Amino acid sequence: AGFIGSHLSELLLTSGHSVTALDNLSTGTTDNLENLSRHSNFKMVQGDILNPGDLEGPVGESDLVYHLAASVGVRYVIDNPVATLEANTHGTSNVLKAARDLGGKKVVLASSSEVYGRSPNLPYNEDDILFLGPTSIPRWGYACSKMLDEFLALAHWKESGLPVVVLRLFNTVGPRQRGSYGMVIPRMVEQCLNNQPVTVYGDGTQTRCFGYVGDVAQAMADIVKVPEAEGQVFNLGNDVEISIRELAELIKRLLNSSSTIEQVPFETVYGSDFQDIPRRIPDLRKIKKYIKYNPQTELTQVILDIAAELGRKNPTEIRG
Ligand code: UDP
Numbered sequence: 001a002g003f004i005g006s007h008l009s010e011l012l013l014t015s016g017h018s019v020t021a022l023d024n025l026s027t028g029t030t031d032n033l034e035n036l037s038r039h040s041n042f043k044m045v046q047g048d049i050l051n052p053g054d055l056e057g058p059v060g061e062s063d064l065v066y067h068l069a070a071s072v073g074v075r076y077v078i079d080n081p082v083a084t085l086e087a088n089t090h091g092t093s094n095v096l097k098a099a100r101d102l103g104g105k106k107v108v109l110a111s112s113s114e115v116y117g118r119s120p121n122l123p124y125n126e127d128d129i130l131f132l133g134p135t136s137i138p139r140w141g142y143a144c145s146k147m148l149d150e151f152l153a154l155a156h157w158k159e160s161g162l163p164v165v166v167l168r169l170f171n172t173v174g175p176r177q178r179g180s181y182g183m184v185i186p187r188m189v190e191q192c193l194n195n196q197p198v199t200v201y202g203d204g205t206q207t208r209c210f211g212y213v214g215d216v217a218q219a220m221a222d223i224v225k226v227p228e229a230e231g232q233v234f235n236l237g238n239d240v241e242i243s244i245r246e247l248a249e250l251i252k253r254l255l256n257s258s259s260t261i262e263q264v265p266f267e268t269v270y271g272s273d274f275q276d277i278p279r280r281i282p283d284l285r286k287i288k289k290y291i292k293y294n295p296q297t298e299l300t301q302v303i304l305d306i307a308a309e310l311g312r313k314n315p316t317e318i319r320g
Contacts, residue, residue: 001044002023002027002072003174003178003213004110004213004217005028005032005068006028008217009036012221018041018042019043020043020057020061021036021044021045022054022055022058022069023044023069024069026083027072049067049087049095050090050091050094052094059095059099060098060102063105063106064108064224065105066220067092067095069087069091070087070088071142072181073180073182074139074270075181076182077139081141084138088145088149093152096152096162100156106165107153107164109153109166110167111167112142112143113168113169115143115150116128116131117130117140118277123281123282124235124280124282126283130143153166164230165234167223167234168282169236170208170211170238170280171209171237172216173185173210173212174306184208185303186306186310187199189251189255189306189307192257193255196259197261197262198251198257198261199264200244200248202266203245203263204243204245205278207241207281208242209237209281210242211237212295212302216236219287222291223291226291229291232290235287238295239282240299242299245261250303251303254307
């Protein structure tokens with residue numbers, strides 16, 4: 001019932017699969033399932049990956065597990081450090097054990113570009129050294145827990161042959177993503193729709209590459225059809241780089257907004273124990289060797305789609 005899971009479920013159902021969603025509805029919401037509930041092959045089970053018993057039914061009756069159940073967004077991670085680490089460590093451990101014990105089900109693990117930390121080696125390659133900061137910075141705890149997830153998944157693959165595929169998702173965007181967990185595009189779109197100041201954290205020279213959730217979901221559906229991808233780690237996202245200042249200007253222009261653009265120090269938003277990532281670009285050569293992957297969806301189109309969705313959902317609140 002989360003952002004990426006709901007898009008992936010839609011795609012899988014349209015391709016003729018049956019989908020069971022397991023979600024504790026902590027950050028996921030049944031609103032995201034509006035398009036799904038009309039499918040007779042879709043089932044939502046409310047449960048928690050921290051309870052092994054909740055996994056038995058959904059994992060036992062499925063051929064394939066997409067493990068996307070994790071804490072989401074820099075804001076959420078900072079505000080909920082214990083829940084974040086517990087879900088990403090114990091939760092993932094439970095999911096992998098259930099997949100192993102209930103018939104050796106293939107697991108696609110959603111990891112994160114955060115594992116690269118502040119690596120200066122651009123673009124980020126799957127085999128590169130990872131650069132995390134000190135344990136006093138909660139952000140690196142999230143990165144470290146995602147690294148542990150990867151180690152665990154690959155350990156299951158080595159030890160018992162459990163078919164696993166690890167995907168390092170880079171900034172994924174699209175309709176249904178919520179700004180309340182920190183994500184920059186829905187936040188800036190809402191600010192522009194409301195003609196409120198657009199908040200650029202830091203000096204805005206930091207860069208990101210934004211991947212459209214539809215392209216990412218398609219790749220997630222395609223990669224499981226390639227047996228050689230088992231036991232492998234892949235970057236997944238888009239490699240078109242944009243600075244956050246440029247992003248703010250683009251969104252303002254596209255939405256014809258009278259918002260001002262304001263710089264806010266990182267410390268004001270996230271406190272003193274925060275470090276940002278100055279540049280982040282994926283090397284996509286590996287995934288392109290395994291599947292046909294050529295993300296074409298333009299960022300401008302994604303921004304307009306998000307604005308249409310946010311404007312529709314909450315017209316009075318958004319438009320003031
Ligand atoms: N950011 C920003 N204004 C916002 C929210 C985020 O300038 O209102 C910045 C944030 O500091 C980071 C970039 O945009 O440099 C991407 O932030 P997001 O939280 O979406 O993703 P992540 O930091 O995990 O890549």
